[in-house]
Amino acid sequence: MTTSAPIAQAADRLLALPYETWAFGDSVGFEALLAATPATGDSRYAAFAHGFFRAWATRAEPYRPLDCTAPGLAMTLGAEQTGDARLLDAAARLADYLAGRRLVGGVFATWERSPLRHPYGPGSLPPDEAALLRDPGAGVFVDCLHFDPPFFAALGRVAGEPGFIRLAIEQAVGYVQLLQDPTGGLFHHFWLEKTERPYILGWGRGQGWALLGLLDVLEQQGWRADADPGDGLAMLADAAHRLADAMRGVQRPDGHWWAVVQDPQSGNETSTAAFMAVAFARGRALGLLGDDYREPEARALAAIRAATNVNGVLTGVSAAVWACTSPNHYAHVPRGFLVPWGQGPLVLALARAESAAALAPEIVPAGG
Numbered sequence: 145m146t147t148s149a150p151i152a153q154a155a156d157r158l159l160a161l162p163y164e165t166w167a168f169g170d171s172v173g174f175e176a177l178l179a180a181t182p183a184t185g186d187s188r189y190a191a192f193a194h195g196f197f198r199a200w201a202t203r204a205e206p207y208r209p210l211d212c213t214a215p216g217l218a219m220t221l222g223a224e225q226t227g228d229a230r231l232l233d234a235a236a237r238l239a240d241y242l243a244g245r246r247l248v249g250g251v252f253a254t255w256e257r258s259p260l261r262h263p264y265g266p267g268s269l270p271p272d273e274a275a276l277l278r279d280p281g282a283g284v285f286v287d288c289l290h291f292d293p294p295f296f297a298a299l300g301r302v303a304g305e306p307g308f309i310r311l312a313i314e315q316a317v318g319y320v321q322l323l324q325d326p327t328g329g330l331f332h333h334f335w336l337e338k339t340e341r342p343y344i345l346g347w348g349r350g351q352g353w354a355l356l357g358l359l360d361v362l363e364q365q366g367w368r369a370d371a372d373p374g375d376g377l378a379m380l381a382d383a384a385h386r387l388a389d390a391m392r393g394v395q396r397p398d399g400h401w402w403a404v405v406q407d408p409q410s411g412n413e414t415s416t417a418a419f420m421a422v423a424f425a426r427g428r429a430l431g432l433l434g435d436d437y438r439e440p441e442a443r444a445l446a447a448i449r450a451a452t453n454v455n456g457v458l459t460g461v462s463a464a465v466w467a468c469t470s471p472n473h474y475a476h477v478p479r480g481f482l483v484p485w486g487q488g489p490l491v492l493a494l495a496r497a498e499s500a501a502a503l504a505p506e507i508v509p510a511g512g
Contacts, residue, residue, distance in 0.1 A: 148184045150449075151494045153456030155180035155189050158487050165200045166214040168464065171290055172356070172419075173484025174218035176491035178225075183495035194222050194231075201234035207241045212254060212288060214238060216295025217360060224302045232303060239299050242292060243311060248337040251284045251318035252292060258283035258336060263468045265476025273469040281338035285467065286331050289319040290353040294360030301364050309365065313376035316361050320383040323354070329386030330405065334467050343469050346405045349462070349485060351391055352419025358384040359426050369431035381432055388433055391420055392440045399447030403462065403474055410475040414451045414460035417444040418489035425496045445497055448490055461486030 158173055158180075174196075180189035197219050204211075216235060223232035245252040258280040262269065269277070293316035300308030322335045323342055331354040332342035358380050367373050367381060394405045400417045404410035424441035427433035451459050462477040 148498060150452070150456065151180060151491060151498065152184045152186060154452065154458070154487060154491045154494060155184065157456050157482060158484065158491065159189070159192055161482070161484060161487075163196065163484075165196075166210055168213050168287055169483060169485040169488070170213060171215040171217065171294075172488035172492070174215040174488075175221075176484075176488040176495075178218055178222060179495045180491055183491075183498055190222070190225070193218060194226055194228070197222055197231055197234075198228070201231055204234055204238060207238065209255070211238060212242060212245075212252070213291055214295075216242075216291065217298050217364075220295065220298040220302055235295075235299060236303060236305075239296060239308060242295075243308075246282070248282045248284060249318065249322050249335060249340075251315060251322060252288075253282040253337070254285040254288050254334075256282050258285075258334065259466055261466050261468055261473075263470040263473035263476070264478070265472060267470060267472045269470055276336070276338070276469065279338075281336060283334050283336045283467075284319070284322055285334045286319070286323055286347075286350040287353045289316065289323075289331075289357035290360070291357075293319070294357055294364065297361045297364035312361055312364070313380070316358060316380050317376055319354070319357075320379065324383055324387070329383075329390035331387065333465075343467075344404075344471060344474065346394075346407065347465065347474055348401045348403050348405050348413055348416035349419065349465070351387060351401075351405060352416055352423065352489065355384060355387050355391070355423040356419060356426075358387070359423060359430065359432075362430060362432070363426070367430065367432075384427065385432060388424065388427055388437070392424075392437065395420075395440055395443065397443075399443035399445075400451075403477070404471060407471070407475070410471075411479075412460060413462050413477075413479060414448060414458055415462065415486045415489060417447045417451075418458060418486065418493050421445045421448060421493035422489055422496060425493070425500065445493055448493060452490065457482050458486040458490040 174193050177189040177193040219235045260280045293312045296308040296312035323332045330346045333344040333347045335342045402410045403413040421444035424437045462479045463481050
């Protein structure tokens with residue numbers, strides 16, 4: 145029995161989204177479109193992604209700050225799969241631009257003026273945090289661990305540019321040092337240069353951006369559990385393992401996580417389970433995570449299947465979170481949106497599950 149029909153239905157929703165070039169969340173959406181074609185046998189998904197990339201390449205310059213959100217990993221993999229040298233050249237020029245940004249805390253600044261906002265819902269900010277709204281300064285955001293390092297790692301491998309490979313590892317290590325809690329393994333949402341401190345530990349979807357980004361770098365660099373990867377990749381593997389362990393420890397019995405994973409008062413949000421279903425499966429395939437992750441992965445997969453409606457939409461996904469210094473903000477972000485950061489990980493999780501099922505050995509009943 146094939147399960148590709150649910151994948152196609154979910155991927156069709158990705159085709160209909162109003163993409164811009166570029167915006168937060170595009171990375172996982174376009175990666176899902178590339179994965180949907182081999183999973184379904186339908187060339188439309190990868191063709192849409194490739195066509196969108198090529199259209200962007202014709203007008204890519206002058207670059208703008210939001211180009212840091214470009215789906216560079218998907219762009220590079222698409223160029224590799226199609227043999228599109230022009231797209232690969234456009235990706236390399238974008239990477240050169242991104243590599244020229246200012247470093248803050250060892251990481252490229254996501255924003256020179258961080259997009260802090262008043263909290264959703266009730267409550268107000270104390271005076272020192274309210275003052276940051278007027279002049280927040282530069283910041284580093286966990287989402288970008290899924291953007292820059294995987295892009296540089298893939299481009300370095302495909303184009304044979306060791307400088308980008310070094311940059312990928314350096315940047316990913318920088319994110320770990322700025323944003324990962326050294327004791328528990330969860331990541332903070334953002335870090336501000338002005339205060340030199342991180343904010344908001346445990347935002348659920350942020351853990352997904354972080355874990356998939358770390359796994360991307362490890363995969364693109366051919367990390368193996370039985371090899372000496374060097375100090376940088378070893379640190380990233382350890383960071384990914386600690387994050388996965390922390391997330392497994394706070395998974396709910398129903399397979400989901402709270403919007404802020406360690407805070408039941410933050411309420412339900414479903415995209416985290418989609419991210420983790422993908423991440424746990426990829427971590428096991430890499431040999432980074434053991435078989436003790438099979439059951440948490442299966443629960444996360446069952447949770448998102450149950451949360452997907454008859455139209456193939458993952459329900460209960462929150463809107464763009466932006467950023468706030470108040471944890472209360474994260475409990476009141478509106479939910480119920482059809483967006484790349486919900487549909488993308490849903491498609492990736494379904495596609496990986498189907499691939500795993502196809503590779504599983506057939507079980508023949510006794511006496512059969």
